[in-house]
Amino acid sequence: MISRITIDKIFETARVEEVIGDFVQLKKSGTNYKGLSPFTDERSPSFMVSPVKQIWKDFSSGKGGTVVSFLMEHEHFTYPEAIKFLAKKYGIEIEETEQTSEDKEQANERESLYLVSEFAKEYFHTTLLKTEEGKAIGLSYFKERGFTDETIKKFDLGYSPDSWDAFTSHAIKKGYKLEFLEKTGLSIVKEEKQFDRFKGRVMFPIVSMSGRTLGFGGRILTSDKKAAKYLNSPESDIYHKSKVLYGIFHAKQSIAKEDNCYLVEGYTDVIQFHQTGIHNVVSSSGTALTSEQIRLVNRLTKNITVLFDGDTAGLRASLRGIDLILEQGMNVKICTFPEGEDPDSFSRKNSLEELTLYLEENAKDFITFKASLLAKDAKNDPIKKSETIHDMVNSIAKIPDVIKREVYIKECSRIMDISEQVLFNTLAQVLRKEQKDASKRAEVPQEAFEVISSEKKIEKVDVQFQLEQKIIQLLLLYGDVEEDFEELIMETDEKGEIILKPEIHKSRVFEKIYLDLQEDEIEFMNPEFKDLYFEVVNRFNQNPEAKAETFVTELNPEMASAVTNFLMEEERYSLSDWERKEIYVKKKELTIAQMVSETILNLRRHLVSQKISELSEVMKQEDNPEKESGLQEIVDYISLKKVLSNKLNRVL
Missing domain, CATH: 3.90.580.10 (Zinc finger, CHC2-type domain)
Known part of the structure; x- marks a missing residue:
């Protein structure tokens, strides 16, 4: 604990x-x-x-x-x-008891997979640095790649022994279940035998944005043509390769700071860039780029620079990923390295200043790059040139921003020497086709339609729920605030008629709400609101000057989430940025007393209306012996409702 x-x-x-x-x-x-x-x-x-x-x-x-x-x-x-x-x-010391094997067994399955993966990362890293085989084979390979001790430690690089079950046997001895070793893909189980998936490979741990170990990439060091050069962990409950970017944990702060992300292809490309001094770099780990991976970057920056090696054939295949980036509304640049070079080898041969300068000078806007690449093939062939232009317009159509599309059309017109009007017409055709295709996909087969009544059922508003919700919100937002409340006291005038005499009382919002509800013996109907109401009032009673946000950390997760909904409700409107549109909204803080009084009166009036309805239903029963007294009670409640309505009008 x-x-x-x-x-x-x-x-x-x-x-x-x-x-x-x-x-x-x-x-x-x-x-x-x-x-x-x-x-x-x-x-x-x-x-x-x-x-x-x-x-x-x-x-x-x-x-x-x-x-x-x-x-x-x-x-x-x-x-x-x-x-x-x-x-x-934040460098805070934390006391905790060591996790026993029993604790491990009690952990849920996802957590067990994380524990196994974390253990494997430490095992492979230790094997690399501390065993003779690890140092002779794995460490020497990384040193040949130019990786320093600091880099090897930073990325937790490792080595899996060239033995059938070295890791699996060690993990089982340490109390880790074979079931979870298999589910993470670290171990392969066949009949009564089990063996290591990454036998004889150098290991690259793949971690999440928060640094949790999700899976591994392993590179073979022998020249075995039957074995894959790189082998990744299989899909599991914690590892989905389409949703992960290698290096995102080490790159995230730099990406946000530099407002740009470099996208490369392999593990060593990322590591070598980091070692050179460029940290805002991630890799798709050899898989085709996915929308989920792009969204990871999109949370940190709108700018992405895709780095390719000099292999022209590989470039064309990779261009498909550019359209996915454009669809997300991101700004894309492309940079290629000289023939025979890739990000890993180029950064090894150049200093930070040289590499930075190269990237700045050679990063081209996607439309310029695509035009120059495809134009090489087209040359003087009109048909190929036409196909190239269509290809470029299709990419421009992926951009959601209308202004950006127009800018790129003008640029495409200049580069390809073709009229803007023709390009705009082609773009319109592409967009219409995409809309038509989207509509077809969204269409429901005719037989799926059901015959429904033409009379639309209107959902009844739960007034009590809304009023109870409003009271909780007022408590949380302004519970500690002291206000002048106008109390309307009922008195009888000289003619014997009831009048409302105003008196001003100063009190905190939570006191006003609590005393008014207690006076009328009003209880919350919604059980969640009821629990939250007493929790909040008790905390304010203990410390009248407390802020709701200070005790939200002590509530259970469900209650804390509900409190957050109330506390952040006002922020919803700031998303619309009304003031930029010259619409000035009156601040609620200016009318706190009025809001509190109005809400309590509305709740009282609603409850009285409910009571009148209940009594009226009872009066409809023919054999009711207390009909006369019941009718008098209804009259009294109607009078009370009228008084409450007068009070409410006065407040408003």
Whole structure:
């Protein structure tokens, strides 16, 4: 168990904007930060982070909470793992008991896979540095590639012994289950035998954006033509190669800082760039680029530079990935290295200054690059030139931004010496075809339609739910605020008629709400709101000046998420940036007392209306012996409702 003192220290030290900033590119928006949702595929920001409240809210998926809940949602950490991650990030000492084999067995399956992968990473790294075989074969290979000891340690490079079951046997002896060794793909199980998948290979651990070990890439060092040169972990519950970029953990901060990401092909390309001094680089690990991988980069920057070696044949195949990047609304540049060179070899032969200068001078805009590449083939052949232009227009059609499309059309017209009008007409045809194809895919077969009534059923609004929700929100947002409340006291005038006499009382919002609801013996109907109401009121009673965001860290994850929804509701409107459109919204802080009084009166009136309806139903029963007294009770409630309505009109 982690002590409460340690947890409190972590919450006091950790900055939600810093931690989330490692995973999402955040931009200042007033007192808050906004960015693209890391949980959904979107192009307009709906993700908000509040440094003042130290919470976050994703309006597209509905998720929200503290810095810990973000790590639990985004990285699938357990609560203790999220706490440990933050402790490590901020250099906070944490006390914990060593995990026993029983604890390992009790961990859920995903966590077991993470534990096994982490153990394997340490095993391969230790084998590389501490065993004779590892040093003679694995370490000498990395040294030949020019990797320093610091680089080898930074990327946790390793070596798997050239023995059938060296790793598997060692892992089982240490208490790790064969079931999880098989599910991660580290071990292959056939009948009664098991052996190591990565036997005799140098190892490249593949880690998530937060540094969790997901899988491995292994390179064979022998000239065995039957074995694959590179071998990756198979798909598992924790490793999905289409959603992972090699090097993203070490590159994320640099990508956000430089506002650009270099995309290369192999593991050694990434490592060599890092060693030279360029850190904003990731790799698709030899797989075809996917939308999910591009979205990982898109959270950190809108700019991506794709680096290719001088192999022209490979270039054409890779150009398909460019269209995927354009579809995400990103800015793409392409840089090629001299023939026979790749990012790994070129960075080895050049200093940081030379490499940086080369990248700056040779990175071309995608349209310029594509035109020069395809034009080589076309030469004086009109048909091939026509195909090249069509290819370029198809790529431009992928860009969602209308202005960018027009700019690229003009550039394409200049480069290919063809009229803009023809290109715009071709673009329009391509876009129409794409829309038509999309419509066809979305069409539902005729027989799937059901006959439905023409009378549309209107969903009834749950008034009590909304009013209870509003009271919780007022408590959380303004519970500690002291306000002047106008109390309307019922008195009888000289003629015997009821009048409302105003009296001003100063009190905190939470006191006003609590005393008013207690006076009328009003209880919440929604069980979640009821629990949250008493939790919040109790905390304010203990410390009247407490802020809701300070005790959100002590609530259970479900309650904390609900509290965040209320606390961040106001931030939803800042996403629209109304003031830029010269629409000025009245701040709620200016009318807190009015909102509180209005909400309580509305709840009272609603409950009285409910009581009138209930009594009216009882009065409809013919054999009701208390009909006369019941009718009088209805009359009294109607009078009370009228008084409440008058009070409410006065408040409004």
